[in-house]
Amino acid sequence: MNLNQAVQQHLDLTARIKSLNEQRSALGNAILTGMDEQETSFVVGTEDDHGLKKVETVRWTLNQKAVKEEMGDEWVTAHSTQGLVTSLRLSRDK
Secondary structure: OOHHHHHHHHHHHHHHHHHHHHHHHHHHHHHHHHHHHHOOOEEEOOOOOOEEEOOOOOOOOOOHHHHHHHHOHHHHHHOOOOOOOOOOOOOOOO
16 A cells, blocks of 8 residues: 555545544434433443443533633743644645
């Protein structure tokens, strides 16, 4: 497989994954609605005893803009870390 073929396969898989994620999200929403209607927090699948459990957690997020305003850029920089992230981004041209 040459580089262009690998790129095309990557693009094809990315499109399929996006579609699958959209389907999964829609199913998840329907399942959560059904669980709420049935007042249950676990639903077993059809193949074995595995199923889906509704779990609720609280996620904390930091308002970076507010922290910068209150503590200043220097404080934020001193208490932050940086790391190089390499990724592939869909693009029309170089």
